[in-house]
Amino acid sequence: MSVLIKNGYVVYGESFEVVKADVLIEGNRIVKVARDINEAADTVIDARGKVVSPGFINLHTHSPMGLFRGLADDLPLMDWLQNHIWPREAKLTREYAKVGAYLGALEMIKTGTTTSLDMYFFMDAVAEVVLESGLRGYLSYGMIDLGDPEKTEKELKEALRTMEFIEKLGSDRVHFVFGPHAPYTCSIALLKEVRRLANEHGKMITIHMSETMAEIGQITERYGKSPVVLLDEIGFLGSDVIIAHGVWLDARDIQILARHGVTVAHNPGSNMKLASGVMPLQRLLNAGVNVGLGTDGSASNNNLDMLDEMKLAALLHKVHNLDPTVADAKTVFRMATINGAKALRLNAGVIKEGYLADIAIIDFNQPHLRPINNVVSHLVYSANGNDVETTIVDGKILMLDREVLTLDEEKILSEAEKTIGKLA
Ligand SMILES: N[C@@H](CCSC[C@H]1O[C@@H](n2cnc3c(=O)[nH]cnc32)[C@H](O)[C@@H]1O)C(=O)O
Numbered sequence: 001m002s003v004l005i006k007n008g009y010v011v012y013g014e015s016f017e018v019v020k021a022d023v024l025i026e027g028n029r030i031v032k033v034a035r036d037i038n039e040a041a042d043t044v045i046d047a048r049g050k051v052v053s054p055g056f057i058n059l060h061t062h063s064p065m066g067l068f069r070g071l072a073d074d075l076p077l078m079d080w081l082q083n084h085i086w087p088r089e090a091k092l093t094r095e096y097a098k099v100g101a102y103l104g105a106l107e108m109i110k111t112g113t114t115t116s117l118d119m120y121f122f123m124d125a126v127a128e129v130v131l132e133s134g135l136r137g138y139l140s141y142g143m144i145d146l147g148d149p150e151k152t153e154k155e156l157k158e159a160l161r162t163m164e165f166i167e168k169l170g171s172d173r174v175h176f177v178f179g180p181h182a183p184y185t186c187s188i189a190l191l192k193e194v195r196r197l198a199n200e201h202g203k204m205i206t207i208h209m210s211e212t213m214a215e216i217g218q219i220t221e222r223y224g225k226s227p228v229v230l231l232d233e234i235g236f237l238g239s240d241v242i243i244a245h246g247v248w249l250d251a252r253d254i255q256i257l258a259r260h261g262v263t264v265a266h267n268p269g270s271n272m273k274l275a276s277g278v279m280p281l282q283r284l285l286n287a288g289v290n291v292g293l294g295t296d297g298s299a300s301n302n303n304l305d306m307l308d309e310m311k312l313a314a315l316l317h318k319v320h321n322l323d324p325t326v327a328d329a330k331t332v333f334r335m336a337t338i339n340g341a342k343a344l345r346l347n348a349g350v351i352k353e354g355y356l357a358d359i360a361i362i363d364f365n366q367p368h369l370r371p372i373n374n375v376v377s378h379l380v381y382s383a384n385g386n387d388v389e390t391t392i393v394d395g396k397i398l399m400l401d402r403e404v405l406t407l408d409e410e411k412i413l414s415e416a417e418k419t420i421g422k423l424a
């Protein structure tokens with residue numbers, strides 16, 4: 001299979017230089033970026049006036065949580081989780097989670113996300129959806145043991161079962177990741193065992209960490225140290241760890257994260273909506289920490305739109321620092337693409353020969369995206385996910401001219417509507 005994208009504005013290479021060029025995809029790779037490519041291809045896409053961008057990498061989400069969109073707004077994290085989300089999640093079945101996963105996958109395809117790092121229940125069902133949708137998924141079963149040794153065993157077993165299920169699918173688009181939920185919901189025994197298993201099986205780990213001041217209070221009270229110091233001391237941290245949030249980090253924490261090559265998945269929308277705080281972006285970047293971008297779940301955002309999220313990131317750090325030069329468009333764009341790929345050890349996030357063909361084509365033939373003075377600026381500050389016209393993952397077209405080819409859009413929307421009555 002080959003795809004030729006003609007005449008677009010290509011956001012090229014690691015420095016996002018914008019060039020008018022054609023892009024040739026063969027199999028799952030970008031093989032050529034040049035003017036006037038005339039080779040025959042199975043599919044030719046006319047991208048005149050459109051932008052050919054790396055697909056977006058959502059580095060932290062709970063994709064089925066779209067089911068709870070709008071059901072518990074305007075609350076702080078611990079109240080939101082304990083009194084609103086967890087009771088609803090207790091009613092979840094595999095079937096409902098799968099409906100949510102379809103909704104999430106559909107939304108990602110329609111907004112140009114090509115890869116996500118996901119943590120939730122019933123991740124075998126989510127894996128089936130990811131496989132069918134054509135997306136790339138790094139999927140973790142979220143483990144919570146609340147210090148109960150019986151639960152520790154149960155959660156580890158479910159994680160390993162999910163891992164085996166995903167391995168059996170045998171797809172290089174679908175990967176298992178260990179997902180202990182957070183230091184305040186997981187015992188030290190669980191965290192240590194996760195570290196050991198991740199080493200044994202060569203898997204990455206993702207965990208919510210240092211998200212709220214309440215968490216810092218709880219962990220300091222329980223252990224007499226910050227979550228980062230705690231996880232460092234038990235030997236948990238490494239370059240295969242992606243922490244979600246990292247809002248409340250002191251200078252020592254940041255040094256520790258840098259030393260281990262830990263990635264931070266920044267979720268500005270969720271952090272603002274739950275009023276968790278402002279992640280120290282400048283201090284993390286200055287320390288050399290890799291920072292990617294995520295949306296978190298749709299119950300705390302309330303969507304999975306990475307174009308929206310880039311704008312939120314840029315604006316948040318500017319106003320917080322009272323400095324408009326902070327979180328410039330390219331820095332934020334890099335977080336949503338290259339930095340996510342780096343965290344996942346994925347040869348994507350860049351449009352260049354040899355990289356995986358994970359691409360979003362964005363329609364700039366619209367008033368809010370003209371004149372085309374600065375493509376990356378428009379992507380961050382002016383565009384949103386609905387402007388994405390075509391989404392390609394692994395060389396395969398998942399959406400063409402806003403028509404999703406791999407999933408039944410109408411059916412997914414109506415199933416989601418039917419399900420929510422049963423979960424309220
Ligand atoms: N096995 C676990 C499932 C955990 S899935 C991951 C969990 O993270 C929750 N979650 C979603 N967003 C956030 C966040 O921002 N911080 C902490 N937890 C979150 C989500 O609702 C879900 O309960 C159990 O038995 O409860």
Ligand SMILES: [Zn+2]
Pocket residue numbers: 060061062208244296297
């Ligand atoms: Zn989360």
